[in-house]
Amino acid sequence: MKYSSQIVAFGLAGLLAGCGSEPAPEPVEQIVVREPGEAAPLPAADEAEGTTSPEDLIASGQAAFAVCSGCHAVEEGAPAQSGPNLHGVVGREAGKAEGFAFSEALASSGITWTDSELDGYLENPTGKVPGTTMVAGAMADASQRKAVIAYLAVSGSE
Ligand code: HEC
Numbered sequence: 001m002k003y004s005s006q007i008v009a010f011g012l013a014g015l016l017a018g019c020g021s022e023p024a025p026e027p028v029e030q031i032v033v034r035e036p037g038e039a040a041p042l043p044a045a046d047e048a049e050g051t052t053s054p055e056d057l058i059a060s061g062q063a064a065f066a067v068c069s070g071c072h073a074v075e076e077g078a079p080a081q082s083g084p085n086l087h088g089v090v091g092r093e094a095g096k097a098e099g100f101a102f103s104e105a106l107a108s109s110g111i112t113w114t115d116s117e118l119d120g121y122l123e124n125p126t127g128k129v130p131g132t133t134m135v136a137g138a139m140a141d142a143s144q145r146k147a148v149i150a151y152l153a154v155s156g157s158e
Pocket of ligand 1: 065067070071072082083086089093096097101102118131135137
């Protein structure tokens with residue numbers, strides 16, 4: 001019994017983290033002045049673990065989401081594209097978003113999308129859920145996955 005209550009507590013913490021009451025950050029316009037020939041600065045996601053502020057993490061997650069946005073919208077109520085709308089996906093049961101014909105594999109996976117479940121799926125979708133129809137979009141870079149998941153968590157509390 002001890003083990004299962006720990007798991008429940010962990011799951012709840014994940015859900016609560018997904019429903020943070022913090023307002024979504026305002027879009028920030030940034031003007032970067034650079035000398036000709038100077039290298040572009042590294043994106044925030046490449047910074048050492050722990051030194052990135054939540055705002056920077058979300059901003060770099062939004063930028064990294066560019067590789068997902070060909071298939072996924074995140075705006076509330078936006079129609080599904082070739083992938084389901086991901087608004088509020090953190091904390092939701094897998095394969096249950098409205099308006100999308102999910103694979104049987106994902107719909108019956110029993111997964112609830114916590115940060116760590118998402119991390120495993122984004123690292124290797126077909127490895128995590130054999131039979132899923134998300135056959136592209138894997139993200140090899142752990143810091144990019146972390147940033148994208150932080151961005152998706154905020155997209156649920158707008
Ligand atoms: C080539 C199109 C494509 C790309 C690119 C893609 N996905 Fe997907 N994604 C899908 C499809 C299709 C599904 C539905 C899979 C199923 O039903 O098995 C899906 C499902 C998902 C789900 C599960 C949603 C739910 O409600 O259960 C998540 C989360 C997700 N994708 C995140 C991402 C992220 C984050 C990226 C970018 C790193 C990404 N995807 C890139 C097509 C794509």
